[in-house]
Amino acid sequence: MTVIQIHAPTSNSDDEEIEQFYQDLEQTINDKAKKDILVIQGDWNAKIGSKESTGWEGTTGDFGVGKTKDRGIMLLEFAKTHHLVVANTLHNHKLSRRTTWHSPDGVTHNQRDYILMDRRFQTGINRPKTRTFKKSDIGSDHDPAMMTFRMRLSKEKKVSHRRAKFDLEKLKNSELAKNTKEEPNQLKILQKCEERRELKKNRFTNNENLDQYRKAKEEVKRAIIKAKDEWVEKQAEDVEQSLAVNNSRKAYNVLKSLTREKIRSKADILGSEVRAAIIKLKRNKAPGFDNLPAKLINCGGEPSVKTLHLLCNRILQTGKWPTQWTQSILIPIPKKKMSKNCSEHRTISLISHPSKVLLTIILNRIKPGIEEILDESQAGFRKDRSTVEQILNLRLLSESQRNHQKNVFLNRL
Template sequence: MTILMGDLNAKIGSDNSGYEEVMGRQGLGKMNENGEMLADFCAFNNMIIGGSVFSHRRMHKATWVSPDHRTENQIDHICIGRKFTRSMQDVRVQRGAHAVSDHHLVLARTKMKLKKSEVKRSTRTEYNVDFLKDRVTTETFRLTVRNKYEALQDLLDEGNMDIDTQWQQIKEMWTSTCSEVLGRKKYQQKDWISTDTLDKVQVRKEKKELLNRPPPQNPPDITPAEEVLQINCERPSKAEIEKAVHHMKRGKASGPDKIPAEAIKAGIETSTEILHDLFGKIWEQEEIPTEWKEGYLVKLPKKGDMQDCKNYRVIMLLSVPGKVLNRVILDRLKTGVDAKLRDHQAGFRKDRSCTDQIATLRIIVEQSMEWDSSLYINCVDYEKAFDSLDRDTLWKLLQHYGIPDKLISLIRNSYEDMACRVIHAGQLTDSFIVKTGVRQGCLLSPFLFLLAIDWIMKKTT
């Protein structure tokens, strides 16, 4: 709806000859030059002059009175789009309003019935991966992927594609097969305007502020290791990729590329061959596909007031093929770095758990209670731990622990221009850049955070 109103110094008069579609015959005085310009403007923009339509006493039409009260004019107007003519029920002057002005208040009464506006929204797409439990469907899916990959092989062999183009071709191969063989889950459309819609705007704002913390004012002095660890830096082998694919869990939500783990595990031999070629190019160019750098944030309630953003834990839905690459890198890092970590650290380490530490602490507590002795336990809870890590400091820590530059470059590139979108009430917010922290839901994140904690404990104990 378009509404024009103001002090226009336009007298329109009661003669509407030539302007029948723009004004009525209830105006005051005679049309002046400004009045003619207003009428022409309204005609051009399909509007009507409301004060000329409704019949009122003269005192309820005159919007301006001279100081000597001898001259009255109707020079303030409210105009409305012609489409909404029936919505305007009255326009009149309201005398007695206290305002420091020689103009009177002009009121318009409207009655509108708003139509529901259908807008295009970003929603998540999920496929019916349960169909892959059927052997026939799984075999059909595997053969379809194999045939499409063989058709794509000629383009890949030319070697003139960049990383993003090659990934988009591979992504289209998998997603089109999912759409053809599995089909998509159906969701009931919800109203576009609701409290949840308004909440989604607020959630996006809060997450953006939380995930973009300023860097430390006094960054720590971290020296690189004198000797680089003997970690394999060759391109991933098919055996490593196949092992990583086997580690992918079923029943997990897919990332922005919409490729579920079930689609990759449906034909492991073909998937391994596809990813081996893609990972080789990534390894050579040290460049991660742009789409792998975007994540969908899902908020999970912890405790307290659910209206407060701080009372949610957040995980990030990432590309499943990207997770396969991260699994390969993680397996290599763990083998080389494990010997340099403190023995006290049990979490996020191979063949270890915190069970022994918990049992030891429990025995200490029981002994203290039995002997009625004082016991002091210092518990440290890092607020938004994964989100608070400074990345520049993190890259220095990787060098400090002797991780080869090749692997550091790959990890670092995966965080360059990293973007997020928040899932709220089934809808996606606009994308925003994240400049701090490690990704919740990334396989490498616990290991990267572990290095930071290990370094802190070595410095403070």
């Protein structure tokens, strides 16, 4: 809201001074923010008059004072040009609540002070409470005029982030395993490897079986080499396309992935570790930022194990976690009903379920080393251990000291 306080030139001023006043006021209006509600108030030194709304509908009301003068017409023209309404002429108050100026002899009473505001917001004006206040001890021949305005702000619409719901009951259908999509070349190579594995069992029974095994072995080698060449060719095409569209960063990353030496860690994550971690995932838990339910991973079978196995090893080698694995959703839960204070809430954090698989693997790997370091007195958060003995010792010590009327100090680390 922009409020402009003015004092117009008096009746003794010439027309040029009046025109300059309205030009300066118009410039001030143009400088305000367009979204602001405009209110202009003050001593206009003009008379709009009563029952003068004919021809000025929407600009003034019928409840002014006196007769319209030339300065009043200039004021109405200015208000109509800028889509303003004279607020203190809209309600039929008694005369003493409309007049704003009194002559020194107390005989003449006029209305010279007006409050103008944006016409589109006039429904927020409380007309009965927009009036002049008499007997105000302010040492002036003017009475203060007040407008009561109620601003109705529209509520900001909340953007609904609807999360996709998975029909997890369909996972119980064993036929869904057939819908697993794999690359055609990979599928052919796997089929040839399976045929070679079957021929290997009986390769020494006769020469014909041995020849078939050797032939299948060579076919597998050629297929792998061909698939590798096709993959390298595809990477080269990606580099060329990236350079053609001036995407040098993508081209550099592809070349870097092809040329750098890949040092495999001796402690690569095993598929059995991933499988065991997936089994430990608790079902019916809310998903994290990536919207992947734990039940979906549990029922995914071998495809889920293979995918997470490759992903976990990739994270282990590069040291970079997926962005969605590092984000969590904080849910505030009130400790008391209908509580609005932040201190009376606790929060839970929803993290990504696939990240829990890798965290479980890391925890299982560091547990043996931690068990050797921890003291025997440490019982919290340890398997098959309880803090009952420690609590009992503290209670016995405190009771013993109280019996001897001595102070007990507990140092919590």
